Amino acid sequence: MSAENQQLVNVVIDGKAIQAPPSLSVIQALWHAGYPRVKGVGCLEGVCGSCRVLVRREGQEKVGMELGCQTLVEEGMQVLFLVFPNPTHHHYELGEIKNSWDVQAEFHRIFPEANSCRHCGGCYSACPKNINVELGVKLAGEGRFREAGELFVECIMCNLCMTGCPEAIAPNHVGLFARRVTAYFHARPSNLIHRLELLRKGELEVDCNSPGSQPDNAAN
Amino acid sequence: MTVSNGTPYSEALSAYQASAARPLKPAGDDTQTLLEQYHPDYRADTLDTIKVGPNSGDRCHRQLAELLQADARIDEADLAGAPVVKTDVLVIGGGGAGCAAALVARQAGAEVILATKLRLGDSNTVMAEGGIQASIEKSDTPQMHFDDTLKAGHFNAERELVAAMVKDGPDVIRWLIQQGMQFDLDEFGDLLTRRAGGTSANRVCYYRDYTGLEMMRVLREAVQNSDIDVWDYSPAVELLANESGHCAGAVLSNLKNCSYVQVVAKTVIIATGGIGRMHLNGFPTSNHFGATGDGLILAYRLGAKLRELDSFQYHPTGLAWPQHLAGSLITEGVRSAGTWLLNGHGERFIDELLPRDVVAAAILRECAEGRGITIEDGVCGVWLDTPGLELRNPGILQQRFPKLLNLGKKAGIDPSRSPLLIYPTLHYQNGGVVIDANGATTVPGLYCVGEASGGIHGKNRIMGNALLEIISFGRRAGEHAAAQRHNKGHKQVGLEHLSRLRRELTISGMPMERKSPMLFPDCAKFDDDADYDGLRRHRRNKVTQE
Amino acid sequence: MSQLNQVLLHESNRVGADLEAWFAAAGGQGLAKALAAPEAIIPLIREAGLRGLGGSGFPTYKKWGFVAAQSNSKEKYLICNGNEDEPGTFKDRILLQQAPHQVIEGATITALACGINHIIFYINPDQQKSIEAMREAVSQWQASEQIAAIEKVLGKTIEYRVLPSSGHYIGGEETAAIESVEGKFPFPRGKPPFPAESGVHGCPTLINNMETLSNVPHILRNGAEWFQGLGLGASTGTKIYCLTGDVLYPGAYELPMGTPLSTLINDYGGGMLLDKKLKAVFTGGPSNTLLTPKDLDVPLDYESVRERQSSLGTGAMIVISEGTGIVKRVSEYVSFFAHSSCGQCPPCKTGTHYAALLLSKIDTGQGSRADLDALENLCTILPGAGRCHMLDGALKVMESSLYHFRHEYEQALVL
Structure with missing residues (x-):
């Protein structure tokens, strides 16, 4: 079952014909074959969104968008790394929104194109996490930020929906906006507030030489 | 690590059966003996004594020592034609600590450049699952948080730093919420908390098992929406010093157009994260691709003192198989929920909730003494008995550990039916650059925050303190560094300290072939990359070719 | 005439x-x-x-x-x-x-x-x-x-x-x-x-x-x-050719179907502007394989142009001379396609977007060999991945320009 004893598969990654064991991810296969790869590599665990790849499997017309660290090589597979920057083209600071009653209006000021969704579904089909991106944008447009934000829980900000959007909506940033305003305006945990109050009044000091922090007392 | 005569994987798997009760084997060794015999930190063959620089005479892991005492990647001549950009604060590193520092420094009115080796947010922060510690429950106090941290770190932590951090805890959570970060709340809107291994109260705030992801995407968005100048694909290859030896900026390598830039700054904050990708002792790692310890090297060359260079955290439950996922972390929460560890004979061999270093050592002991489970070529591990957990708590995996089930899917293993083969994975650098409560190092003008800094965790870290530390000290350093922007400028800025380094290396008879910082893991073959043509073929060669 | x-x-x-x-x-x-x-x-x-x-x-x-x-x-x-x-x-x-x-x-x-x-x-x-x-x-x-x-x-x-x-x-x-x-x-x-x-x-x-x-x-x-x-040879009827680019008299010319390219350019277009040499012709879209000086004799009808692996398309003939930068021109057209992609098929939208980005990088002197490789690989991996033919059209322009004018791409690379 080790890499060396497995039947090798033939793949083409960034134009390089490579033989690799099928237990390797696309990135690992590239390294395995001795090719350098720095750009488009990140956490290697599928949460950072760096390693976006185009993937075409043998005999298929379809070309998919996937994450290179999460995609195992298969016989006849073609892979191409998509390395490009996606600067956000929106600029806002939560502090500028003075009142939670204004959030929806502010949203449309910050993301004016969010209303121009043409419902092509490209964002949804490009999402490696299968998030219903299009619905999220719609909900945000209706001011249903908490609901919209919930859809983006697993969003890794890979920006594939943003590149895929013909109306330049930046759906992932819309989703993140929805999540951020929800926390900013609505998270008011009373246990936290109470603790902050005690700290402010100086009722919770820390003794740097406390009995509980001495080796002898703590040896249990 | 020698692996002898373990039970073959297929044999162990067919012998395995989930069971509701398994007694814990009586402990043979006391924990100290266990650590000394099996924890990688204690292995004499991997330790070295530092010969050059402020930590001369200190013990250090051999691989780290090699890099600390290696030659610089650049010469002064490489800077010919390199543009100079001036700023108040230069933050090196785009993870949680770097973003927090940059945001606070900018808020305080400083001009800030944030340079990151890869992209903003490519960091270990994004991968953190467990959560962030802050004492907010009625049953908890900052003092208990302090005591727990000290104890877990074997009383090696800097008390002043720990006290500062635990008192910051609740305000850190507030600050994060103000950046727009969500936490899991109960029906009344109170923060939910859970308990970390080796602690005395429920103190870990979390957002599902995506705490780090949620934190990082929020901070990244906040940075991108501010006036902070973000330079991606721009690793720092050397720091700059002024006439007094104070830190005066850094030389960045712009990987996009293969040229060097000198950023001259009033203050520099190093937030470069950990060292997992050095793969100490050949261990797999749970760390991000960019975690190569660059900040330690840069700070050390400029004269910053380091600490606990021989102490690293090996997280007990890294996936050992399949190969493409080796090193992937399985959150401690799974053991907190009551999952057992079993050896090749199906026996429990350690209390799974003991501190991470002890559990990791016990796993290594089982493997070394032939009670592990082996898959050819020296891949060895023990079972993480997830089916047993599911048997005793039906539905728990689905409910509480969706990310683990996802991992199982990728591995082609259903954790509710089949145990997972695990082996300790290199997880965290306990020590780092010596700092004070402002995050300032022993070199004026140079700050260090996050995993690259040392002193907060002693010789072992508890779950949830890493995320707390990066925000707590990130904010502290950002604020303090920003306040230095009114200082007079540097009279002279250069690489004089490299001459000193080279003299000392030569006198000590150190090999000069190796260059550092390493910037990227060896497997990525950065220096051969046609895309970049390596750093050595930067600007200088280009000019000569023309 | x-x-x-x-x-x-x-x-x-x-x-x-x-x-x-x-x-x-x-x-x-x-x-x-x-x-x-x-x-x-x-x-x-x-x-x-x-x-x-x-x-x-x-x-x-x-x-x-x-x-x-x-x-x-x-x-x-x-x-x-x-x-x-x-x-x-x-x-x-x-x-x-x-x-x-x-x-x-x-x-x-x-x-x-x-x-x-x-x-x-x-x-x-x-x-x-x-x-x-x-x-x-x-x-x-x-x-x-x-x-x-x-x-x-x-x-x-x-x-x-x-x-x-x-x-x-x-x-x-x-x-x-x-x-x-x-x-x-x-x-x-x-x-x-x-x-x-x-x-x-x-x-x-x-x-x-x-x-x-x-x-x-x-x-x-x-x-x-x-x-x-009306047509020449086996062709029937006429065709309105839209002649633009580096010719003296650009315009719409209705001519017998199958009129040779050289006749269109020289007799009707008044020849190349400033007598510069012809470099290439982007035909009808411009979403087809480029025609080059060796194709000057091609009768502009559907079959003949197809035999040269290109297509007559709408009949548009964008003529460029030696003074034109092929990378810049292809970059402009591919950006047009990237902008025009409807969004339904992510490989088309993202693929053309990425190609446009790479082309613009190379054209503005910031491209590396890896960028050029990526451009070529896009031409290999993407064909047929779109629901309509837009993506394939964009790829054809890129691919043929890479085939005929590779040296221009190479020259524009840094390193």
């Missing part, structure tokens, strides 16, 4: 929206023949060898035959496609502004041939003059006594409608045009079903280019043999 503008753009036909003048110039004669024997239209068109002049070159009679054969359906649509948004193509607007009745008569004859009762003139909204001319011309038709005769033969009432398209390039694609007529965003549909079976509101729908339709009255009036005789 005597072969220039013989038919569609003949001076006598360019009477504007003036129905009387159109009839005075022998307009209406084709329609009269059609009304007399509607069943003879399709065989005549077949004999004449008329083909889709919007780019496909598909035999017109076949397309008509499919729609005519849908006998169960009472409602049938004809979309007269004047979306014309491709860089370098500007023939429809001339036809619509200067000879609107020619198109209307052609469309009417087509309707008679296929039993169509809804005629929609689908026109790019940026061409306001074309829309105005067509609106005026259509109202003249509707007021004329012809309508009664047409409806009598057709057996149902006939509707003429001028509909501005959405202005998206992709709206010119057949199935996208159908979506647009239905009031939706012009997303291309998957085929089958083909429009001839199920198009606008599920009814049989025929889509023809304005130039194709403009030929119809003349074929009816003058006969198939006449039409065949």
Whole structure:
């Protein structure tokens, strides 16, 4: 079952014909074959969104968008790394929104194109996490930020929906906006507030030489 | 690590059966003996004594020592034609600590450049699952948080730093919420908390098992929406010093157009994260691709003192198989929920909730003494008995550990039916650059925050303190560094300290072939990359070719 | 020069929206023949060898035959496609502004041939003059006594409608045009079903280019043999070539189908500007393989151009000389496609976006070898990944420019 004893598969990654064991991810296969790869590599665990790849499997017309660290090589597979920057083209600071009653209006000021969704579904089909991106944008447009934000829980900000959007909506940033305003305006945990109050009044000091922090007392 | 005569994987798997009760084997060794015999930190063959620089005479892991005492990647001549950009604060590193520092420094009115080796947010922060510690429950106090941290770190932590951090805890959570970060709340809107291994109260705030992801995407968005100048694909290859030896900026390598830039700054904050990708002792790692310890090297060359260079955290439950996922972390929460560890004979061999270093050592002991489970070529591990957990708590995996089930899917293993083969994975650098409560190092003008800094965790870290530390000290350093922007400028800025380094290396008879910082893991073959043509073929060669 | 503008753009036909003048110039004669024997239209068109002049070159009679054969359906649509948004193509607007009745008569004859009762003139909204001319011309038709005769033969009432398209390039694609007529965003549909079976509101729908339709009255009036005789060699009819770029006299030239490229450039275009050397020709879209100086002899008809692995397309010929940067030009066109991609197929949207980014990087002196490699690899991995042909068109331009002008890409690289 080790890499060396497995039947090798033939793949083409960034134009390089490579033989690799099928237990390797696309990135690992590239390294395995001795090719350098720095750009488009990140956490290697599928949460950072760096390693976006185009993937075409043998005999298929379809070309998919996937994450290179999460995609195992298969016989006849073609892979191409998509390395490009996606600067956000929106600029806002939560502090500028003075009142939670204004959030929806502010949203449309910050993301004016969010209303121009043409419902092509490209964002949804490009999402490696299968998030219903299009619905999220719609909900945000209706001011249903908490609901919209919930859809983006697993969003890794890979920006594939943003590149895929013909109306330049930046759906992932819309989703993140929805999540951020929800926390900013609505998270008011009373246990936290109470603790902050005690700290402010100086009722919770820390003794740097406390009995509980001495080796002898703590040896249990 | 020698692996002898373990039970073959297929044999162990067919012998395995989930069971509701398994007694814990009586402990043979006391924990100290266990650590000394099996924890990688204690292995004499991997330790070295530092010969050059402020930590001369200190013990250090051999691989780290090699890099600390290696030659610089650049010469002064490489800077010919390199543009100079001036700023108040230069933050090196785009993870949680770097973003927090940059945001606070900018808020305080400083001009800030944030340079990151890869992209903003490519960091270990994004991968953190467990959560962030802050004492907010009625049953908890900052003092208990302090005591727990000290104890877990074997009383090696800097008390002043720990006290500062635990008192910051609740305000850190507030600050994060103000950046727009969500936490899991109960029906009344109170923060939910859970308990970390080796602690005395429920103190870990979390957002599902995506705490780090949620934190990082929020901070990244906040940075991108501010006036902070973000330079991606721009690793720092050397720091700059002024006439007094104070830190005066850094030389960045712009990987996009293969040229060097000198950023001259009033203050520099190093937030470069950990060292997992050095793969100490050949261990797999749970760390991000960019975690190569660059900040330690840069700070050390400029004269910053380091600490606990021989102490690293090996997280007990890294996936050992399949190969493409080796090193992937399985959150401690799974053991907190009551999952057992079993050896090749199906026996429990350690209390799974003991501190991470002890559990990791016990796993290594089982493997070394032939009670592990082996898959050819020296891949060895023990079972993480997830089916047993599911048997005793039906539905728990689905409910509480969706990310683990996802991992199982990728591995082609259903954790509710089949145990997972695990082996300790290199997880965290306990020590780092010596700092004070402002995050300032022993070199004026140079700050260090996050995993690259040392002193907060002693010789072992508890779950949830890493995320707390990066925000707590990130904010502290950002604020303090920003306040230095009114200082007079540097009279002279250069690489004089490299001459000193080279003299000392030569006198000590150190090999000069190796260059550092390493910037990227060896497997990525950065220096051969046609895309970049390596750093050595930067600007200088280009000019000569023309 | 005597072969220039013989038919569609003949001076006598360019009477504007003036129905009387159109009839005075022998307009209406084709329609009269059609009304007399509607069943003879399709065989005549077949004999004449008329083909889709919007780019496909598909035999017109076949397309008509499919729609005519849908006998169960009472409602049938004809979309007269004047979306014309491709860089370098500007023939429809001339036809619509200067000879609107020619198109209307052609469309009417087509309707008679296929039993169509809804005629929609689908026109790019940026061409306001074309829309105005067509609106005026259509109202003249509707007021004329012809309508009664047409409806009598057709057996149902006939509707003429001028509909501005959405202005998206992709709206010119057949199935996208159908979506647009239905009031939706012009997303291309998957085929089958083909429009001839199920198009606008599920009814049989025929889509023809304005130039194709403009030929119809003349074929009816003058006969198939006449039409065949217009073309050179085996080709039939004429083609309006839109010549632009580095020539002395750019413009729309109606010439016999199969006129050699060199004749178009030298005899009609006045030769290369400043006598510079020809470098390449972007044909019809510009979404096809580039033609190069060795292709100067190619007769500009569908088969001959296809033999050179390219396509005649809309008949646009964007001629560039030695002074033009191929990378810059390809970069501009690929950005056009990236901007025009409708979004439905992520490989198309993201693929063209990425290609445009790489091209612009290389063109502006910031590209590395890895960028060039990535560009080439895009051409390998992406073909066929889109629902319509837009992606493939963009890839063809890139691929052929890389094949013929690789050295220019190489020279622009850093390192």
